[in-house]
Amino acid sequence: MRIMIIGGGAVGSYLAGLLLQQGHHVTIIEIRETAMATLRLTAPGAQCLLGSGTDPELLEAAGVHLADTVVAVTGTDETNLVITSLARFAFDAPRVVARVNNPHNSWMFTPTMGVDFALNQADLLAHLIAETIPSPPAQRLSEPSTGGDGG
Amino acid sequence: MRVLILGCSRIGVGLAQRLDLAGHTVTIVDPEPAALARLPASFGGRQLSGHVLDRRVLEEASIEHQDALAAVTPNDDVNIVAARLARLAFHVPRVVARLYSPRAATLYQQLGIQTVCTTTWGINRITELLSYAELEPVASIGTGVELLDAPLPPLLVGRPVSALARPGELQVVAISRDGRTFLPHPESRFESGDRLHLVVAAGATDHLVDLLRH
Structure with missing residues (x-):
């Protein structure tokens, strides 16, 4: 599979390494020149491009048309949403995955914005942590409401 | 007409002022109270302090009942996302986004968002003035x-x-x-x-x- 990752920070480079191990073809777009050196070390087999992932010309030059999956994992939610919109509606990417940085922004990560799968890191982590904490002893609930909520 | 302006930049202030004077019902949103303070005392519209992509803020600004929306924050990505959401999630009939990047402006126009690229406008206008x-x-x-x-x-x-x-x-x-x-x-x-x-x-x-x- 051909995977295009936009955002080569901690998440993007780790993901690239993982996908390369599984034998996928990986292209990474990263805007910070300082991150490029680290990226070449963590994901040596990936094609790395320096530039903005919201630049349609760069996406095209990077072969977005050929990608089976586009993954937007920059640290800025609005940037990820611009990338997902472009990937889906301008370049017809078959599968679009995005990272939600701020859980309050998760409402925007919908198919309308080109997102097939939204991964909400903080939310996942919070739930996993919450699961490790034992439930408090049962408490007497207040009187049940008569109307009910149907669920 | 009811108009929602996202971003109290210079362009936001000017737009809010002009539309308010023309008798439109204007609401303007900006995360920085200091930015909203730039509105003139005569401004009769509504001011809201909050993030322009925060659902609660947009709902408080009655986005669903607006006739038009102008996304004029200094951030192209925010403006594009806000414009698309306004159009597709909140069904605002008329939406305009201000962009700095000329390359993106044309593309978004094709994707159904009306864009105004101040950079392209500036370049064209200055070229005209320089070469009669x-x-x-x-x-x-x-x-x-x-x-x-x-x-x-x-x-x-x-x-x-x-x-x-x-x-x-x-x-x-x-x-x-x-x-x-x-x-x-x-x-x-x-x-x-x-x-x-x-x-x-x-x-x-x-x-x-x-x-x-x-």
């Missing part, structure tokens, strides 16, 4: 049609407007004469001192230049 030309570009309509202004060449005085029409290529849409602008009939005649407002198909500009010079 008879034909003054006023606006682009989509990608294939230009709206231009031109002074009437003396040789066309007394000729009918139809003399300067080429179906599919160019057409005089309005004439300014003695401080007044009107839409001419094909049989209306040009008068000395007229200023012409023309629409020209891309590629037909050279043709127009030839017509104006003869």
Whole structure:
């Protein structure tokens, strides 16, 4: 599979390494020149491009048309949403995955914005942590409401 | 009309002020209270302090009941996302996004978001001012049609407007004469001192230049 990752920070480079191990073809777009050196070390087999992932010309030059999956994992939610919109509606990417940085922004990560799968890191982590904490002893609930909520 | 302005930048302040004066119901949102403080005391609209992509803030601004939205924050990505959400999630009938990146502006226009690229406008306008030309570009309509202004060449005085029409290529849409602008009939005649407002198909500009010079 051909995977295009936009955002080569901690998440993007780790993901690239993982996908390369599984034998996928990986292209990474990263805007910070300082991150490029680290990226070449963590994901040596990936094609790395320096530039903005919201630049349609760069996406095209990077072969977005050929990608089976586009993954937007920059640290800025609005940037990820611009990338997902472009990937889906301008370049017809078959599968679009995005990272939600701020859980309050998760409402925007919908198919309308080109997102097939939204991964909400903080939310996942919070739930996993919450699961490790034992439930408090049962408490007497207040009187049940008569109307009910149907669920 | 009810208008929601996202971003109290210079352009946001100016827009809010103008639309408010024109009698529209204006709501303006900015995360920085200091930015909202730039609004003049006379501003009669509503001001909301909050992040422009925060659902609660948008709902508090009654986004679903707005007739129009202008996304004019200093961040292109925020403006694009806000404009798309307004259009697709909240069904705001008229949405405009201000962008700095000319490359993105054209693409988003194709994706159904009306964009205003202040950079492109600035470049065009400054080029015009630096190089005086008879034909003054006023606006682009989509990608294939230009709206231009031109002074009437003396040789066309007394000729009918139809003399300067080429179906599919160019057409005089309005004439300014003695401080007044009107839409001419094909049989209306040009008068000395007229200023012409023309629409020209891309590629037909050279043709127009030839017509104006003869």
